[in-house]
Amino acid sequence: MRPVDALLHIMRDEKVDTVFGNPGTSELPFTDALATASDIDFVLGVHEGPVVAMADGYARATGRPAFVSLHIAAGLANGLIGLLNASRSRTPLVVTAGQQHRGHLVSDPLLSGDLVGIARPAVKHAFDVQHAHDLPVLLRRAFALARRPPAGPVFLSIPMDLLDEDTDIPVPTRSTVAPLGAATELDAAAALLAGADRPAIVAGDGVGRDGAMAELVAVAEASGATVYHQPMHDRVDFPMTHPLYAGMLAPTNEAIRTALAGHDLVFIVGTHAFMAHHYTPGPAIPDGTTVIQLDSDPAELGRNFPVALGLHGGLAVTLGELGRRLAGRVPAAAGRLAAGARASAGRRAEIDAVARAGYGSAPLDPLAAVHAVTAGLPEDAVVVEEAITSGVQLRRLLALDRPGSLVHTVGGGLGWGLGAAIGHQLGQPDRPVVAVLGDGCTMFGLQGLWTAARHRVPATFVVMNNGEYRTLKDTLDGRQSRSTRSGHYVGLDLAAPGLDFTKAAEFFGVESVRVRDTDQLADAVAKAAVATGPTLIDVPITGHGGERRKP
Known part of the structure; x- marks a missing residue:
């Protein structure tokens, strides 16, 4: 299979049905091949910034890595804002840019550059494809890395002449990777939650990404915990009309610490270090607060604050198991739920009245x-x-x-x-x-x-x-x-x-x-x-x- 045919074959196998791009001369072998690929749409953008943002939105809507084609060094530089956003929001993207013909790279031709060096700070991983037989392996690797927690954009630099090579290369089949299972030490986590007098939950964007909202609701209701969204959350991680929902934490350590001061235990689920924006002195977690943290990325556990118990596992399956261990174990849960409903109704009525007055x-x-x-x-x-x-x-x-x-x-x-x-x-x-x-x-x-x-x-x-x-x-x-x-x-x-x-x-x-x-x-x-x-x-x-x- 020719390199360009291998590229399209793997894209189809990875469920890519749309390419977001702005092409130039170094992408012409790819776009020319797409001209005969009736099952893959090309969505043209007239600037690479919106192009990457479109792919970000598409990946979130479909739940699959989106595919982006940028134009050499300049186009890649234009798309860096979108790649930085995708990295922070953990959106899976596979991003390619065509490099100049390898035959004259030594002459430093127009628009060429260190594409991997440009991309590296903004992506999860960057590959410099130099041999046709490496392209299928690295492309498979890019899709796998883009999906694997923590998800994010992965970049490949592909010389334009490499795709034009008339050589037969093998294409590896798609690997099947089992999802993360439940975390261990769930009995200890349930005991801590059940024993708390004023528990709180911080619902992070990992909950929404992993489809774990229903399981988090079950944990919240079983424990009667007050639930906050992480600061500037970029999806719905907990129902906003739920009686236990207390809104979004403001993005400073001081504001987070103030909001959590009334809680003796905080369960942080799937959030990256609270995402504080403006600097304020002091920690986000009040002194003396017991912290349980659950994440699919082990690097998050205890990263910025000490935890009494760090749980590494799939969010939905772990929360499901934890909810079952908590069910019927917290007699105060019903009263907390009723109190939360009153507080929530009061907040909504107050803000509604102020808004309508304007x-x-x-x-x-x-x-x-x-x-x-x-x-x-x-x-x-x-x-x-x-x-x-x-x-x-x-x-x-x-x-x-x-x-x-x-x-x-x-x-x-x-x-x-x-x-x-x-x-x-x-x-x-x-x-x-x-x-x-x-x-x-x-x-x-x-x-x-x-x-x-x-x-x-x-x-x-x-x-x-x-x-x-x-x-x-x-x-x-x-x-x-x-x-x-x-x-x-x-x-x-x-x-x-x-x-x-x-x-x-x-x-x-x-x-x-x-x-x-x-x-x-x-x-x-x-x-x-x-x-x-x-x-x-x-x-x-x-x-x-x-x-x-x-x-």
């Missing part, structure tokens, strides 16, 4: 705006969130219970959300996708609208347009009082001239609307349920300090 005309109050978005969400919608300050408010209002209903990245590289929404909609076309995006985030990934228009992807893009980098202004004000500042911010304003995203949508051929009030916003979001193509909703919101701008 309803009105544009520019909208940010909390009222995200409330209107949640009010308009179609049934079974997938929410893709990259809205920074508005996104934090949105999470206080969301009532998502089904796994896969929230998509975010803890990577932090801007411009991911628009492409991720496109990829997720392509990977799961039976669920409406609504992306809630900040205006700055949208600017980073704007080229993705071209792909949405070309492929008639029925995703809805809601742009929260405050004309500024509000999170940075808030951070500056948190560092020092307004009275000691000049009142000016350098490089943080986008409003002059104002950003009208309907004009950008028109340029790319995407239907759009600029909303006048909260009711129109809710109605516009609701139309995502019946959309037949992409829609952009421009939402003028008040800026830093609540200033009202011209809509």
Whole structure:
């Protein structure tokens, strides 16, 4: 089998039905072969940033590694933000880039470079394929590594002339690897949970990735533990309407420590070191707190804080066994559940009242705006969130219970959300996708609208347009009082001239609307349920300090 045929054979065997890419001369042998591969679609992006984000969304929607084709050194560099995001969010991707012809690499030709060196810091592993007979082995290895906990992107540099070689190479069959079993020491874990007076659970994104939410719910209900999402969680890891759910932990050690101070035991499940964002002194775990930690990645156990018991195993099977050991063992569980229901109802009523009080005309109050978005969400919608300050408010209002209903990245590289929404909609076309995006985030990934228009992807893009980098202004004000500042911010304003995203949508051929009030916003979001193509909703919101701008 020729190298290029072996590449396509393995892709099919690994269930690849879509390639996300932006091709150049060094990828032409690959794209030429795809021209006769009717069972593999090529989704073209006009910039590599949105291309990688689309693959990220597609992998999450399908539950399979997605395949990405980037163009040599420059295209790989453009895609690094997406690869960093995928690494942090542990999204399985197999990423290739064509290298220049090996016959003149010694001459340092245009666009060539150390592709492995460029990719290595942003991926789980990087391979430099130099021999045709190595390609099938390394490609199989890349798919296996991309899936194996901790999952992530794997990169291969493939010289363009290697794919053109007229040589017969063997192709190894796909290996079957048994999943992780249950952790050991579960009797000890159950005894610790059952003996706690005020237990808490931190639900990490590993729960959602591993399909373990139902098993975690059983553990929470059996123990009566209060449940928090990990900071800036990028999926639904615990039902948001559950009586025991207490919301998301804020992303600083100080805030986490404050939230957990009332608990004598914390069970941390499938989360990477709490993902703190801004630095605050001191540990995340309060002194004297007993910690149990469960993860499919053994490197996480006791990584940043001491644990009384570290459990390594498959999350769903381990939680299932633990739930059975806890069932009927904690008499206080029913009372804790009832108390949690009262507290949860009170929090929701309070935030709902505050948000509704802000309803009105544009520019909208940010909390009222995200409330209107949640009010308009179609049934079974997938929410893709990259809205920074508005996104934090949105999470206080969301009532998502089904796994896969929230998509975010803890990577932090801007411009991911628009492409991720496109990829997720392509990977799961039976669920409406609504992306809630900040205006700055949208600017980073704007080229993705071209792909949405070309492929008639029925995703809805809601742009929260405050004309500024509000999170940075808030951070500056948190560092020092307004009275000691000049009142000016350098490089943080986008409003002059104002950003009208309907004009950008028109340029790319995407239907759009600029909303006048909260009711129109809710109605516009609701139309995502019946959309037949992409829609952009421009939402003028008040800026830093609540200033009202011209809509």
